Amino acid sequence: MIRHLPPEALATATPAATRVAHRFVTTCLEVLNGFRPPVQLRQQLDPARSAVLLPELARATARGAPARRRSTRPGLRLRRLRVCEPHPAAIEAAAVLTGVAGRSWALALRLEHRRGNWLCTDLRVL
Template sequence: MRSAVELAPNGSRAAIRLRPVPRYEPPFDDEATPQVWTSSRQLTLEWPADGSAASPPATMEPPVVAGASGDAKLAVRRFVRLCVEVLNGFRPAAHLRRLALPSHAAEVVAQGLAGARRAADLRRTRQATARRPPVAVIKVVLCEPRAGAVEAAVTLVTGDRTWAMAFRLELHQQTWAATALLVI
């Protein structure tokens, strides 16, 4: 029996090939089953059976669950892709309006426009002969603090500059809409 580090039968190649790790990490989703965050030291409320005390509320708040739902991940991916297209100059910043809650749309579009202007300034400062580097996503970290709301932090890179973008999406009438966007 051969070990994994021995040479292959023809003697010219190793049995195991090592490949370099990509420069980005995938989103955090290594927990196959969501875990409910509870404490063993948390006090439980015992309600009397005779009804003398106030009864518990009829609608209980759902427990906080680790990780984000698949629907939230899809909405984040869609929003990030649209923001990157705006930052690269392939879309106008006004296209962010349709993915934002109407009461917050002006702020979301203004942040997208400011980020697009900054990216355009970076492209203009480079030499005319140099290829303009697009804004690319390095890492996306997201969490769902409550059902129907997801917050994400995105690391972006263009050339030798690293940026950050943070946003919040909320579920309104079965549609994910942005309520906040910040490009740093």
């Protein structure tokens, strides 16, 4: 079955949506690099989904390299970010992250605009 996107769906996102996605991915990188605990993202997560999303971040954090206490240099860096808007109140993004020794990670997420805030409703770290 072929599903057609609504005419208002954007294959590329508006600059404002791209900034929102970039800001969220940057915060996720701070968590993955050990500069923030995963629980600090709680306000940016959909309350109904935070019980699923926080363990996903914690699992990914544990998979990464141990945090270096004296270094401010991140282990993971954003290499590429692709953002689209399936409809005006939703942003979907895919980020390619590079880590130590050229190891690559991927981060896929969905943000939805609810009551004046952008909340993450889905997050996958691959």
